[in-house]
Amino acid sequence: MGPRTELLLYQLAWTLDRMMQPTWRNLESSFESWAYGNGLLRQIQRLEAKAYIETRRDEKSGLRVIRLTDKGLAAGRMDYDPEERWQRPWDGMWRMVLFDLPEEDRALRGKLRGKLFAAGFGCLQRSAWISPHPVVDLAAQMRSLTINAASLVLLQSTPCGGESASDIVCAAWDFGQIDQAWKNLAEHLDFAPQVSKALEKASFAGWVGQERELLQRCFRLDPCLPRELHPAGYQGVKIWQKRRRVLNNLTKALA
Secondary structure: OOHHHHHHHHHHHHHHEEOOEEOOEEOOOOHHHHHHHHHHHHHHHHHHHOOOEEEEEOOOOOOEEEEEOHHHHHHHOOOOOHHHHHHOOOOOOEEEEEEOOOHHHHHHHHHHHHHHHHOOOEEEEOOEEEEOOOOHHHHHHHHOOOOOOOOEEEEEEOOOOOOOHHHHHHHHOOHHHHHHHHHHHHHHHOOOOOOOOOOOHHHHHHHHHHHHHHHHHHHHHOOOOOHHHOOOOOOHHHHHHHHHHHHHHHHHHHO
16 A cells, blocks of 8 residues: 555544444545546545455445545554553563574664564663563564574563662653654644635645644654653553544544
């Protein structure tokens, strides 16, 4: 799926997704009408061919209507729900990955660090990564790398040297950078477009595209730790709730 089509699916996901249920919406009355007029017909057709969306004619109005399928809803959302992570009770256990790969395995080392970073692990040291989240999926992925225990080990443990959870969190993640990413998103939300008959296609599409990029950066940096591990002044929860309010208002205005 190309980036333009992926963005369209993301836009459709939050303009069509009412109460998290795939419902039929009018293609000719809101966002979707100018999506067609903005050269996106081919992408719409591709999404329909791949069962991300469904379209039909409304029997009463005769207008074409569209809805996201369950597959489309899943693809249009982000990789995970941060609220589920924030609200997850922490069992007090840290999951640690320790590895020592030789220089000739530089590509494998980079691949492993990429998987750990994508899974929300924080780096305590160059080869010591940590997370409070369950790691069943990651453990399965790591087994596919065929690294022996002398080079890599996955542990579940608790600190025994007097280290506090807050000390570990601050050492493993850069929350100055994380909070700045959330603040950048909040500033962008303050300039949400005003929906009217004079709404410009390009400005609206550009705003949504930038919102998506800013949110993805938040998720790339932020492990979305359980609430009890949030450092003082953490911005993620508050700004996520602000985003929901802004997008809900936009969705209602576009209806």
